[in-house]
Amino acid sequence: MTTIDTVAAPPLGGPSLPQERRLVTSIPGPRSQELLARKSAAVAAGVGHTAPIEAVAAGGGVIVDADGNSLIDLGSGIAVTTVGNAHPKVVAAVQAQVAQFTHTCFMISPYDSYVSVAEALNRITPGDHEKKSALFNSGAEAVENAIKIARKFTKKQAVVAFDHGYHGRTNLTMALTAKAMPYKSGFGPFAGEIYRAPLSYPFRDGLSGADAAKKAISVIEKQVGADNLAAVIIEPIQGEGGFIVPADGFLPALVEWCRQNGVVFIADEIQTGFARTGAMFASELFGIVPDLITTAKGIAGGLPLAAVTGRAEIMDASHAGGLGGTYGGNPVACAAAVASIDVFEHEGLIERAQQVGAILTGRLTALQAEDPRLGDVRGHGAMIAAEFVNAQTGEPDAALTAAVAKSCIAEGVIVLTCGTYGNVIRFLPPLSIPDALLHEGLDVVAAALASA
Structure with missing residues (x-):
């Protein structure tokens, strides 16, 4: 892994961003760490965050941070940037x-x-x-x-x-x-x-x-x-x-x-x-x-x-x-x-949501067939969830869920958890995400679950 010392200027956002997962520093990188230190000093403690990065650009299916890392976005700012960030x-x-x-x-x-x-x-x-x-x-x-x-x-x-x-x-x-x-x-x-x-x-x-x-x-x-x-x-x-x-x-x-x-x-x-x-x-x-x-x-x-x-x-x-x-x-x-x-x-976004949902459901149900800790896969369109459980008891497993999510973010894939029991990962990618990038993000999720 190489590191970069400077970022001359934030990259352009929207569809112009390269659609790739790219890690040039660990997450968080030094510039993101600087912002998080400022956040801790200036922002009320009750305002948390999921991904420890300083976002500087976003578009398609990625978010780029101040250190030059490009993360796959499977959260859309909690279902907000459905049309894609900075749509023209x-x-x-x-x-x-x-x-x-x-x-x-x-x-x-x-x-x-x-x-x-x-x-x-x-x-x-x-x-x-x-x-x-x-x-x-x-x-x-x-x-x-x-x-x-x-x-x-x-x-x-x-x-x-x-x-x-x-x-x-x-x-x-x-x-x-x-x-x-x-x-x-x-x-x-x-x-x-x-x-x-x-x-x-x-x-x-x-x-x-x-x-x-x-x-x-x-x-x-x-x-x-x-x-x-x-x-x-x-x-x-x-x-x-x-x-x-x-x-x-x-x-x-x-x-x-x-x-x-x-x-x-x-x-x-x-x-x-x-x-x-x-x-x-x-x-x-x-x-x-x-x-x-x-x-x-x-x-x-x-x-x-x-x-x-x-x-x-x-x-x-x-x-x-x-x-x-x-x-x-x-x-x-x-x-x-x-x-x-x-x-x-x-622009065919309803149909695109159905396509994204088919990819998500297909990949996650295949993973479920191999791993009993993935208790349920559910949802419609580009709003799909994976509920994680104890394989022996079927009880909610919040610790496993948190570990998988943390591992994904460290590997450059932003996922969000939810659920009354804290044992669900929700998939909310922007509908502008390319298929290849979505599959790569799911590869990272699968690897995180296997190693958890």
Whole structure:
């Protein structure tokens, strides 16, 4: 391994970056170590990091650090850079908007790009009913506003979330989130009138979708009551909870119960949305039409933007001024979103997600057949998980998972862990990743598991 003493200038990002895994120093290299030392001194300890590098460029399927290392990106900034980092259409749209104006506040003086994003979301989200949208800054903010809207519309207060669910880090969304560490521990008390129901988790519960739904509905009816319930919120495929795919029939049964009982059904598609699962939205995979849908992450090619989209009569329940925010629907982020949605629709990204998913699933299931510690492979499209277990007991093995992830990063492959039990590695590559690079990344994962 050779080292480099200087990096003259950061390499260009986006598609121009060489699509290769390249290690010229150990991870972290000296320049990255310098940044991490500054981070330790200047940034609050609660802000952690996964890969110990200083990122200076990214594009295609790689992230380049300040030491000249090129790492394979199997995380997409947690499902954000789905179109690829610095996609040319997104870059051009952002540059053009920045040159015009960066902010007016949509609530003060509206602009076209906000309305264009809302029109696009109303068109591409599931269902052919009349819809309206409102834009916000982050996924957590979108979830909070979806709850506000549902409560205003139904004139009820209670909300049901699900085991293993993750919905954000604000006070209300922490209450909705199931996992204590690292998201909730020590940060309470949390918002009230939040209840939890059991999720369909086929690998762990062995229940059919119908039976799992019957169990969940029984809990909701007994512990909350439909007359008190404003909304049910669920990720169609769990994200931080472990990429849990519910059994067939589970989600449709919940939607039907909500319809019968005047309860707003909210699909949190913040991680699953925008082609990630091989459909524009994961709800389509299960044949459901949410009343409200929250989106963020992949919506704007890496810029902060989020939305709530839903039935017009529900979205219009709020009084004027009841929804909004200073930066919600920022014009630069909206320009990026218009460009990103165009890419999703017209550059074959749904089909590309299906291709990526076939590679991931094929390689991981082959690995599973050879190694009983890989207990489950699941997911859809470019949102695939591997759940690691003790080979003798089937119990979650968080230590093995952490060791595999650490080894991968040391070898130049960025992977992310998740799961209530900390025993899942999730694969979220940008859809711009070349097949050869994806296979090489999976080779590193396989070697890390073999040596763990």
